[in-house]
Amino acid sequence: MTVVQHSVQKTGDIAALLLDRYDRHARDLPWRKRPGHGAPDPYHVWLSEIMLQQTTVAAVIPYFHIFTQRWPDFTALAACDDADVMAAWAGLGYYARARNLLRCARAVVQDHGGMLPDQEKALLSLPGIGPYTAAAIAAIAFDRRAVVVDANIERVASRLFAIATPLPRAKPDIYQRVDTITPAQRPGDFAQAMMDLGAGICSVKAPSCPICPLQHHCMAWQAGNPEAYPVKPAKKAKPVRTGTIYWVRKGGRVWLVRRPDTGMLGAMRALPDDGWNARENGHGLPPFDASWTFLPKSVSHIFTHFALEITIAVTAWGEKADPPLEGEWWDVNSLDKAGLPTLFSKAAKEAFALGET
DNA sequence: CACACGTGGTC
């Protein structure tokens, strides 16, 4: 046997070992259900992949059930009101995903006859679908051979081949290595097997190497330092910003606004604020003239790139006319149905708890 | 390429 043949044999072994483990230990996830005996519903695969971007499986599952029951296919989702989807997405984070979800569903209905394209390149042109998601959908929903690389697979591959180049410079190398071990048969199961391995065995900390099916192929294990991979750059410090949120009560109702379509928490319902953002503190000026009282307890919230310390100002609106700020009155007892981002839910809970309603 | 963009879980 030549060296080249041996190498091909080894990489083939890796796929076979992973698929064998997947056949016995695949996680039972709702989007993996197969209506017939073929691949899962492409709508389910697409929806789950968008929800799973930078989000844990446990967080996604309840949202996936709600969305698929309420909007069972592309046609139903494309026809619904934007505000309903944004509210249903509340709490899941990265709200641009929800905006792109709707844009994508409408493009599928209008430009693709209600059917998701089955080619990686066509998928890539749709809103919210990047290189990872296009490859994942092509492989999982349509059984196309595609090189799927997410953070799990990056970690598995960087350990398997002991890739010492720091991310993101290592990405081209990782992509090539994953290409090498991706099989022509069952590419979708292979991708999911890699992700299951990364989530369950080849974990960030304290990987379970003794029970790993790839242990004897793994260069990092042979070197005794799997946790050293992948090599990542240092994190930047988060600035701390301060700001104010305004609680405008009228009887049992509170005044809600809608945030601009772009930027942080874009298109989401919200409480009025004083313009705080990642780069600067809020200006502290109320949105309109009223008798404001400041609650004694502040609310802190951590975003990806900054921390926020929020003061809550409350007022009882006694005028007959609505406040001079575009918005709507919302029943305080059904605020959970307003679909507020978590930061505003926390502030609302604080205002409510302190008896300001 | 670097940064903006949420949230909840983990140790």
Place this chain on the structure above:
DNA sequence: TGACCAAGTGT
């Protein structure tokens, strides 16, 4: 308890 991180994409 604070740092780290998760099935990334858009600009």
